[in-house]
Amino acid sequence: MSASSPALSVLDLVPVRSDQSTSDAIAASVSLARAADNLGYTRYWVAEHHNMPSVAATNPPVLIGLLASATQQIRVGSGGVMLPNHAPLVVAEQFALLEAAFPGRIDLGIGRAPGSDPATSYALRHGAGGVSDDLVTRFPEYVDNISAMMDPEGAGLTIQGRTYPLRATPDARSVPPVWLLGSSDNSARLAAEKGMPYVFAHHFPGQGTAKAVALYREHFRPTPQLDEPRTFITVNAVVAETQEEADRLALPYQHMLATLSIPIGHERLSQRLVEEAENVQLPQPHLDLIEAMSQRWIIGDPKRSRARVKELAATYGVDEVMVLPVAGAYAGTEPGSSPAREETLRLLAGAD
Secondary structure: OOOOOOEEEEEEOOEOEOOOOHHHHHHHHHHHHHHHHHHOOOEEEEOOOOOOOOEOOOOHHHHHHHHHHHOOOOEEEEOOEEHHHOOHHHHHHHHHHHHHHOOOOEEEEEEOOOOOOHHHHHHHOOOOOOOOHHHHHOHHHHHHHHHHHHOOOOEEEEEOOEEEEEOOOOOOOOOOOEEEEEOOHHHHHHHHHHOOOEEEOOOOOOOOHHHHHHHHHHHOOOOOOOOOOOEEEEEEEEEOOOHHHHHHHHHHHHHHHHHHHOOOOOOOOOEOOHHHHHOOOOOHHHHHHHHHHHOOOEEEOHHHHHHHHHHHHHHHOOOEEEEEEOOOOOOOOOOOOOHHHHHHHHHHOOOO
């Protein structure tokens, strides 16, 4: 892209297609990360979702280690770690070690949502059930604790009147930046109050983005770590040589999201191949939802798609756009690859 274009980054859920095992899906994402690295993308983040047959991104720190090892320059991080699922010390230790192994290349994105169904939330919390009021109330405190424990000076833990030193790693020389992620006004206000960089999940609801970003900028309080607001947005993208091809490749992910939002019985499936999706007739409510979702995505040929990226960046006043490449695959595709997702990145970057 030209010098005036926004920087490009990648968000990956490590999708699992009907022709893939988990091993295949991971191999495809490693290849995608290498492609992003070679194309000059800024960062590559992986999400955290649990107990979903179509998503293998269950453990961001493990995936980040794999992806950072497979790449050279690109920043690798979480988009994000869902803090209600984890003890702050564990998160601090994981990302302090990742930063020590790959200094200057690690991002820690933190979210407040559980990223899972009630049964999985129960299992993650040793039978404690869903997200409690205490977890929600103490979320800002836990975010502060993670930052303090990753700092070279560490934090102090007071127990029965005595303070004990607590460090995420023995001798940190650098600390990964901590980003706050969200899809609501509450997350925007919290990021602003704490002077943290902020990412709005535009790819998720696709609504409320302008309001949240404006609130973040209006209420931002400078800190020694960040003296002015820093933010970007995320968007689903499918780019192909023609509009018709892009529309076909978008269909499997559209089907997945539609059936998650409006379940059909108890059916839970891996992501369909393009031909499988084309042979399924969804009920009208699902088709209406797909139509509404698609209006907020980037689906098209290279010229129109690159223009759409610039338009989004200008609309929300950001200099970086993170794309979730959601292009599907055709029958006969090598299981350990995702050529249409890689093509989306290549065409958006304007590579030959």
